[in-house]
Amino acid sequence: xxxxxxxxxxxxxxxxxxxxxxxxxxxxxxxxxxxxxxxxxxxxxxxxxxxxxxxxxxxxxxxxxxxxxxxxxxxxxxxxxxxxxxxxxxxxxxxxxxxxxxxxxxxxxxxxxxxxxxxxxxxxxxxxxxxxxxxxxxxxxxxxxxxxxxxxxxxxxxxxxxxxxxxxxxxxxxxxxxxxxxxxxxxxxxxxxxxxxxxxxxxxxxxxxxxxxxxxxxxxxxxxxxxx
Numbered sequence: 001x002x003x004x005x006x007x008x009x010x011x012x013x014x015x016x017x018x019x020x021x022x023x024x025x026x027x028x029x030x031x032x033x034x035x036x037x038x039x040x041x042x043x044x045x046x047x048x049x050x051x052x053x054x055x056x057x058x059x060x061x062x063x064x065x066x067x068x069x070x071x072x073x074x075x076x077x078x079x080x081x082x083x084x085x086x087x088x089x090x091x092x093x094x095x096x097x098x099x100x101x102x103x104x105x106x107x108x109x110x111x112x113x114x115x116x117x118x119x120x121x122x123x124x125x126x127x128x129x130x131x132x133x134x135x136x137x138x139x140x141x142x143x144x145x146x147x148x149x150x151x152x153x154x155x156x157x158x159x160x161x162x163x164x165x166x167x168x169x170x171x172x173x174x175x176x177x178x179x180x181x182x183x184x185x186x187x188x189x190x191x192x193x194x195x196x197x198x199x200x201x202x203x204x205x206x207x208x209x210x211x212x213x214x215x216x217x218x219x220x221x222x223x224x225x226x227x228x
Contacts, residue, residue, distance in 0.1 A: 092133045092224040093184055095167060095203050099123050101228065102200060105216045117214040118166070118204035119228070125171050125199040127190040131181040132221075135159040138209050140173050144194065147211040151202065152194025155187055156209050163220075164209050168202035169193050 099121035107116040135157040144151030151168040155175060158164050171191025181187060190201045205217040218228055 091183060092221060092226050093130065094121070094221070094226060094228055095129055095132050095165075096121050096123050096127055096190065096201055097130075098127075099201075105214070105218065117211070118168075118202050119217045121190075121201045121203060123190050123199065123201055125189070125191050127201070128186055129167055129170065129188040129190055129201055131157055131183060131185045131187050132165050132203070133157070133159050133163075134181060134183045134185075135165075137175045137177050137179045137181060137187070138164070140175055140177055142193075144168060144211070150195035152196065153188075153191065154194075156206075157181065157187075158209060162207075164206040164213075166202075166204040166206060166214075168204075169196045169200060 100123075102120040102122040103116050105116060105119055137155060138158045139145035139147075139154070139156035142153050143149050145154040145156055147154065147156075147166075151166075153170040153173055154166060154168040155170065155173055156164055156166045167188060169191055170188045170193060172189040173187075174189070175181060175187045190199060192199045196202075203217055204214045205220045207213040207215065221228060
């Protein structure tokens with residue numbers, strides 16, 4: 001009887017031991033599974049964060065490149081504007097280099113039939129007179145080159161933009177009709193010929209080659225970038 005009881009007790013102990021081992025194994029499996037799941041979640045989260053950081057960095061780099069490109073484009077445009085302005089200003093010059101402004105355009109006075117038709121540059125007789133802009137000489141000579149004795153010796157130049165420049169009271173003329181001149185080229189020497197109260201250069205901007213079509217030369221020069 002005791003032998004049977006002992007045998008049953010042994011079997012029961014064995015079964016319990018197997019159950020315990022099985023349970024322990026299941027617990028380890030569950031624990032390992034949970035650990036793998038947690039590790040997988042952590043890796044996925046890390047990848048997501050890395051992707052977000054990379055995307056943000058790429059977006060910032062693109063924005064910086066766009067900003068730099070815009071700044072470079074603006075700098076190029078500003079340089080082009082300055083170059084165009086410099087070129088425009090260089091295409092016209094004052095007819096004499098060192099001067100004092102005297103009688104101005106439309107000024108009233110007893111020296112003229114109505115009002116003054118140009119801008120006077122007070123300079124000594126013999127001062128170098130230059131073409132204010134490139135063009136073709138259309139009139140040159142005494143008697144105002146055909147515009148009347150009040151102008152004395154005079155020169156008129158036709159320019160490509162449809163305007164004319166006139167230079168009067170000259171002591172000497174060094175160009176002739178039909179001659180092509182460049183901006184800044186010597187054309188004459190200033191003087192005191194004609195209806196003049198002292199040595200100076202009378203300068204006009206006209207819409208035709210003849211007297212009566214003058215416009216304000218100082219205002220015109222400003223429009224082409226030259227200030228007097």
